[in-house]
Amino acid sequence: ELNYKIQVDENVEDDKIQIPHSLIYTFAENAIKHGLRPKQDNRILSINVFKVDHQTKISITDNGVGRAKSKELNTTDTGKGMEIVKIIISGYNQLHGGQINYSVEDVLEGTEVMGTLVEIWV
Numbered sequence: 001e002l003n004y005k006i007q008v009d010e011n012v013e014d015d016k017i018q019i020p021h022s023l024i025y026t027f028a029e030n031a032i033k034h035g036l037r038p039k040q041d042n043r044i045l046s047i048n049v050f051k052v053d054h055q056t057k058i059s060i061t062d063n064g065v066g067r068a069k070s071k072e073l074n075t076t077d078t079g080k081g082m083e084i085v086k087i088i089i090s091g092y093n094q095l096h097g098g099q100i101n102y103s104v105e106d107v108l109e110g111t112e113v114m115g116t117l118v119e120i121w122v
Contacts, residue, residue, distance in 0.1 A: 035115060047060050055122060066113035
């Protein structure tokens with residue numbers, strides 16, 4: 001079972017956001033495959049889109065097992081997903097003069113890993 005929430009802030013003009021078509025999908029898929037699938041219950045995936053100053057920020061958060069535990073459990077497959085993301089973003093930025101950036105980090109509660117957070121800045 002998977003619970004998910006997709007929230008777009010009312011200040012975001014979603015019809016004007018230009019990002020590569022597979023970008024959010026790839027991060028959401030990774031969250032499900034590597035973070036949430038190995039978890040026993042209470043699987044939650046959240047996608048939030050909002051404005052920060054003049055940029056759009058897209059956050060993809062899961063409450064999965066975390067990156068280190070995922071590697072330990074060997075949930076990884078070819079490892080090509082993140083390589084492809086880097087190529088897509090680089091090509092998009094060159095072609096459109098854009099500046100898409102992203103970061104991936106652990107969600108921590110104290111020292112305990114409580115999931116993964118991806119932030120995409122457009």
